[in-house]
Amino acid sequence: MLKISTDRINELMDAIASKMDLILPVENNGQVNFGIYESGVRVRLDALKTVKSAKDAFFPQSETLYSCSKDLKNLSVTPAKLMDRPFAVFGMKGCDIRGLEVLDRVFLSDPVDGFYKARRENGIVIGMVCNTPWESCFCKAFGVDCTEPGGDATACVVGDGLFIEANNEKGKAFLEMISEVLISETLADNCIMRDTVETVSKDGTEKTALEDDKEQSVSKDGTEKTADADDMEKLRAHKESIRRITEKLPLMSLSLKGWGTETPKDRFDSPLWEKLYKPCLACGTCTFVCPTCQCYDIKDHDDGDSVRRYRCWDSCMYSDFTLMAHGNPRTSQMQRFRQRFMHKLVYYPQNNDGIFSCTGCGRCIDKCPQSLNIVKVIKAFEKEGKENV
Amino acid sequence: MQIGFRPKIVAFCCNWCSYAGADLAGSSRLSYPADVKIIRVPCSCRVNPMFILRAFEKGADGVIMCGCHPGDCHYSTGNFYARRRMTLLFSMLDFIGVENGRCRVEWVSAAEGAKFSQTMNEFVEKICSLGENVRLSNLRKTGSQQTAFTINTEKRETHRLVGAVVTDASWTGEGSKVSEKEENGNQMSVVTGDPEAGQYEPECGSQTAKTEESLKIRLAQLLESGKAARVLGWKKGETDYDPEPAFFENKDELGAFVYNDFCGANLSKYMIEAAGLDGVTAVVLKPCDTYSFNQLMTEHRVVREKTYIIGVGCCGKLSISGIRAQGVTGIEENGIEVTDDRIKIKTVYGDREIERNSAMLERCGVCKGKEHRIFDELIGESRDTTICAGTGKACGSAAPDSTVSNAAAGRENSGKDQRFAEVERIEKLSAKERFEYFSNELSRCIRCNACRNVCPACSCIKCVFDGNQFDEAAKANSEPFEEKMFHIIRAFHVAGRCTDCGECSRVCPQNIPLHLFNRKFIKDINELYGEYCAGYEAGSVSPLTRFTMQDAEPSVVTERSKGC
Structure with missing residues (x-):
């Protein structure tokens, strides 16, 4: 576990950025989105929800697949370079990390998507405990615990301290590397690996430690132990208090009964869809802010002397979704609207061991121009079910 | 003039006057630079604002449109409509910070071979003095590689990043600790905290x-x-x-x-x-x-x-x-x-x-x-x-x-x-600042098309951007130029019809102040063609579907900005 005081987060970020590209929530005119850490950016680790999810870091909205260019009679095809350097995504919340797991099942199963795989292998995910869940959050309904977001490492802010704990080998290696940078920098005095130097303990404010070495350090210095135990206790209490808050939030108790593998066969034909879709504007907001929407389209961009083939996110809300040479199998907005929810709540779970492809991040609730969302759909069917009984 | 720089210039010429004028220039042995590529159109009125933006997108450094003199149109009135459209479009391009003078309208008759040649010479000179259309072409260059997180492959020069700020906003969930946040873009002019506010009529x-x-x-x-x-x-x-x-x-x-x-x-x-x-x-x-x-x-x-x-x-x-x-x-x-x-x-x-x-x-x-x-x-x-x-x-x-x-x-x-206060504030900025302002705002656009789909004026059954005829999909935010063009063209399509209902800004998931484009058009229309409020009464004729003989020439935009 690494601990650093919150007023020194800049130094921590600089340390990470010295080793690899760092992607984290940054603010642009009031809107927080994941963006690259570079000079002049306004970092907002305290923001709970970014407008878009962190999906972009692994599956960008638009990406070039290959480009062709013509030189006299020679035609050359240059495939786009796969991600080959490590990068870190800091501050992904539990819902977004679950979103990655959903994407993994799509892009990493046969046939494997090389672009996604390369990003996934090179990307280090540092999850972050949600400090102030919103009323639009309902991750708990999908089994996501926002206090245990997962990822390669998990960060948590308690009081004036930021704790980062590794969850696997990748995370451990990452933390070790960052600690080394912190030591070699001017922070050497007060940010040192626990097992290396004993003098650390004299400075009670900042310290780094690997959990493995805990016992060792304890035997060396008694005061450390209490501080450490204190921290762990604080962390535990903090998470507990967040969990209690989530219990109070109105949407967390959403029931998914009747969805997933147990969905009745006639739900597809339910007349309810005709009513539910009515206000839908057919914009793509819900799909573009969603951490799990994975449909994409492939297009060519003619630059005059070269052609660039790229893929971009598609949205089932658009009239050209699944448009083929013969026409479109979905001809009305109702069908497209239904597709979105059937995919999230029925088709995906049926093909993926009952896992829903909604993570309860609530972005569609926050962003739908006409206040439609997955919760309303789920509740409408729940209500209908009760009336039918 | 830059040495070695040859501008790419597109000239839209009306078939009946200007194209014949260009012919006359040729047969009279009057020269004009070969940098000018002429595209013949049936009437200056045929020139869609999108033609001009597409020309810039594909790499033009300057675009000039030539037509019959007002009053001489082969189709009687085509160029009067074209005049209003181009005036508004140029004003908008100026508003978003594209250098003034990159686009121009000139009336050239079939008898004015000399004027054609002179105009083209002048225009090329002007574009040469402005240089390459860097602002717009930069958008294109980044576009070909752009992803949300384009990772810089160049070696990092320094890893101490100056100016990165972690805000001191509340980390904890205690409501009382939440400090006053800055007003965000959409509420820019709304200031909170005045206890005297709110002496309203009905309760x-x-x-x-x-x-x-x-x-x-x-x-x-x-x-x-x-x-x-x-x-x-x-x-x-x-x-x-x-x-x-x-x-x-x-x-x-x-x-x-x-x-x-x-x-x-x-x-x-x-x-x-x-x-x-x-x-x-x-x-x-x-x-x-x-x-x-x-x-x-x-x-x-x-x-x-x-x-x-x-x-x-x-x-x-x-x-x-x-x-x-x-x-x-x-x-x-x-x-x-x-x-x-x-x-x-x-x-x-x-x-x-x-x-x-x-x-x-x-x-x-x-x-x-x-x-x-x-x-x-x-x-x-x-x-x-x-x-x-x-x-x-x-x-x-x-x-x-x-x-x-x-x-x-x-x-x-x-x-x-x-x-119009916010529009006026932006108008007062320098062209570079305006360009930066809009580039930054529009950089957040995710092309969800919510602004278009919610807009009561965007009532086309099939939007021009939804076609397959463009290289860029309406749903891809792969080209910064495309986002700019989409929002300008959309605002242009609803100009004179937009009632300023503000739905576009209300629904934008990224809180982009899209209403500013519409207000700019409304403001220009009010100033140039008289006060007009779309939807004030049913059946009124939009300023873009009428004209007067004395309308301002598109060059008014250049003159106006000179005054600033």
Whole structure:
């Protein structure tokens, strides 16, 4: 576990950025989105929800697949370079990390998507405990615990301290590397690996430690132990208090009964869809802010002397979704609207061991121009079910 | 002049005058630079603003359009329309910071071979002095590689990043600790914290609830009497603040009808769909929504005979994102109470209270007026919601002691000033600053197309951007140029028809102040062609579909900016 005081987060970020590209929530005119850490950016680790999810870091909205260019009679095809350097995504919340797991099942199963795989292998995910869940959050309904977001490492802010704990080998290696940078920098005095130097303990404010070495350090210095135990206790209490808050939030108790593998066969034909879709504007907001929407389209961009083939996110809300040479199998907005929810709540779970492809991040609730969302759909069917009984 | 730089210049020439003029220049052995590539068009009126932007997109450094002299058009009036369009387009390009002079309009007759050659020589010289169209071509260059997180493959020069800031905003969930957040883009001019604000006419807190009751009773009557086959209104959502537009077909369904401070959605556009249904649709419209309805009537997209309009009072609508922007989260079920000038919110992190004005939609702060422009009956009262620039005070409270008429006059003026204040602020910036401002704002665009789909003026059955004919998909944010072009062209397509209902800015998930494009066009139209308010009355003729012989030439844009 690494601990650093919150007023020194800049130094921590600089340390990470010295080793690899760092992607984290940054603010642009009031809107927080994941963006690259570079000079002049306004970092907002305290923001709970970014407008878009962190999906972009692994599956960008638009990406070039290959480009062709013509030189006299020679035609050359240059495939786009796969991600080959490590990068870190800091501050992904539990819902977004679950979103990655959903994407993994799509892009990493046969046939494997090389672009996604390369990003996934090179990307280090540092999850972050949600400090102030919103009323639009309902991750708990999908089994996501926002206090245990997962990822390669998990960060948590308690009081004036930021704790980062590794969850696997990748995370451990990452933390070790960052600690080394912190030591070699001017922070050497007060940010040192626990097992290396004993003098650390004299400075009670900042310290780094690997959990493995805990016992060792304890035997060396008694005061450390209490501080450490204190921290762990604080962390535990903090998470507990967040969990209690989530219990109070109105949407967390959403029931998914009747969805997933147990969905009745006639739900597809339910007349309810005709009513539910009515206000839908057919914009793509819900799909573009969603951490799990994975449909994409492939297009060519003619630059005059070269052609660039790229893929971009598609949205089932658009009239050209699944448009083929013969026409479109979905001809009305109702069908497209239904597709979105059937995919999230029925088709995906049926093909993926009952896992829903909604993570309860609530972005569609926050962003739908006409206040439609997955919760309303789920509740409408729940209500209908009760009336039918 | 840059040495070795040869500009790429596209010239759109009208078949009847300018193209013949170019021919004459050739046969008279008058030279003009080979950098000019002529595209022949049947009439200058054929030149779509998109042609000009596409030319820039594909790498043009300058675009010139030539047509017959005003009055000499082969088709009588084509170039008069072209003149208005180009004037507005050039003004918009100037507004977003594209250098002045990169595009130009010149009238060249078939007899003016010498003028053609001279014009082209001058224009090429001008473009050479401006140099390569770096601002726009930079957009293209980054475009080919752009992904949301383009990772720089160049070696990092330094890893100490100066200027990166971690904000000191609250880390914990205690509501009281949440410090005052900066006003975000959309509420730019709304300043909170003035205790004197809110001396309004009707008491809105209690009134909205009363209005809802009266509406419900009246709508039920309409349905039962068969006067209306259905009702278009708002349906209660999971919470107070997420009502959704809905059709109600019987009295039972009306139980879920809601009218509260969060019913911001403009229902006029749904009336296009209702026009195709059997029977009369009763629709509930707020004052500003009636402008959109009028405009749709003008365009024959809705059927008046099949509509029963209930004009509903409006006290200014609130935006939940405006509330959240002030650090309010964890709102409890039914935890929002709106009074005349305050919003009391119960959250799991403690109770909060904010100024009502601070969470109001941008458009309400610059309200067009309390008057319904078209209705069959009225229910409920409206109040003036305009907010005076700089003070954050409601204009209604500007002179509490003065007579009613004085206060009303004061409101008129301040509301009007306020509406274009932000446009004026941007106009005063330098071209480079304007370009940076819009590049930054539009960099957030995710091409969800919500602005277009919600817009009552965007009523095309199939949008030009939804075709397969372009290299860029309407859904891909792969080219920064494309985003700019989309928003400019969209604003242009609704210019003269936009009622400034502000739905585009309300729905933008990234809070881009899209209304600024529309307001810029409205402001230009008002200044150049006389005051015009789309939707003020049905059947009015849009300034872009009429003209006068004395209209300003497109060069007015260049002259105007010289004066600055």
